[in-house]
Amino acid sequence: MKVEIWSDIVCPFCYIGKRKFEQALQQFGDKEDIDIVWRSFQLMPDIQPKPGQNTYAMLAETKGISQQQAKQMSDHVTTVAAEVGLTYHLDKAVVANTLNAHRLTHLAAKHGLQDKAEERLFTAYFTEAKDINDHEVLAQLGTEIGLDADEVRQMLQSDAYAEEVKHDQYQARQVGVRGVPFFVFNDRYAVSGAQPSDVFLGALQQSWSEWKREKPTVLASADAAADGAFCGPDGNC
Template sequence: MKVEIWSDIMCPFCYIGKRRFEAALQEFAHRDQVEVIHRSFELDPTSPLQTDKNYFEYTAAKYGISAETLAKQSRSVTERAKQEGLIFNYNTVKNANTHDAHRLLYFAREFGKEQELLELLYKAYFTESLPIGQHESLVSLAEQVGLDRQQASAMLDGTQNGEAVRNDQLLAARLGIQGVPYFLIDGRHAISGAQPASTMTQVLDSAWKEAKASQNQLDSDICDGGIC
């Protein structure tokens, strides 16, 4: 079973959804046969690599809402994150452009380190308030998961994996994905948003049963044709 997950590192519900999906997977009987693939989705591709404005000032100005309203919303999200064991420090979050972080995730995939790096990126942004749009921070995180520092730095200095990131977003557009997180199971079953873990487990179970039923029908058709 293949699960593709569109998300962005600066998306709070993506981090919450990631933790809930991990909990759902633990309850799924066939979890050892699940392949999880990260797909890029840039919520703010025009965001600068760095800005002097804090999270509230930048986001409020971009979306035309008051910093006070945004602060109230962030407190609510912080409480929801806490229920999943996550720590959000919105007061010190450093706004970032996540394009290079997504490119680095593709680089990490080549070495089987994609999921480890994704976890560190979320923690770096929401908890540790690191500027994940800057190469220095990204290279340090890459090194922490065991990737070669010089190779990661060279990759970031170029344009490698940029097309892969864009293709993920084009695919999302073709699928009609307008928000993240978005989970696509075997290309047929979708979960939109950070749904409860129990809901995710139910969808995984349904997808597995449908896939097995389809395989059984195919086997039966083959036998009826005198091939088996």
């Protein structure tokens, strides 16, 4: 059964939502039969980072708030992340356009490594303060998850997968995505935001029971919502 997740690499609640969904998946008895597909969503597709600009300055500029307010918002998100075992260093995060990072996830999907790519990119951005728009950084990250560095470099030097990223965002508009993370279960049920894990578990169980009734032959051969915290398209988290 398919679960699609619209997400952006620089969305703090997307990484938190990933962890909460994974907690639910660990409790789900048929987790091996869940096909997770990551979909690209850019919160700030036109952002052009300024040299030396940190996340506090960027947030202050884009949201029209003070840097102190931006720091308080970031501190809150860091605390929420810690509750699910994640370490955020938003004071050191490198402001970046995420198009190239999303293109890397599509290349990774071709090799069955998309979930690993998402995890590695999240860690690189939120914990390690890496520039996820830098080609050499992305080549290194790709190598770490099992991709060929030269293939990653060649992809980045072209426009490969740019259309796939755009198509994901087109699909997001079609299904009514207003913020990320956004989860769609079996093309039928949606969960918006970094919900508690029991919400994700309930969605898995409900969509699985319906999918099982609709796909009995597939199963036989294989075996023989209130919004949570999210980031909006203007970068609002």
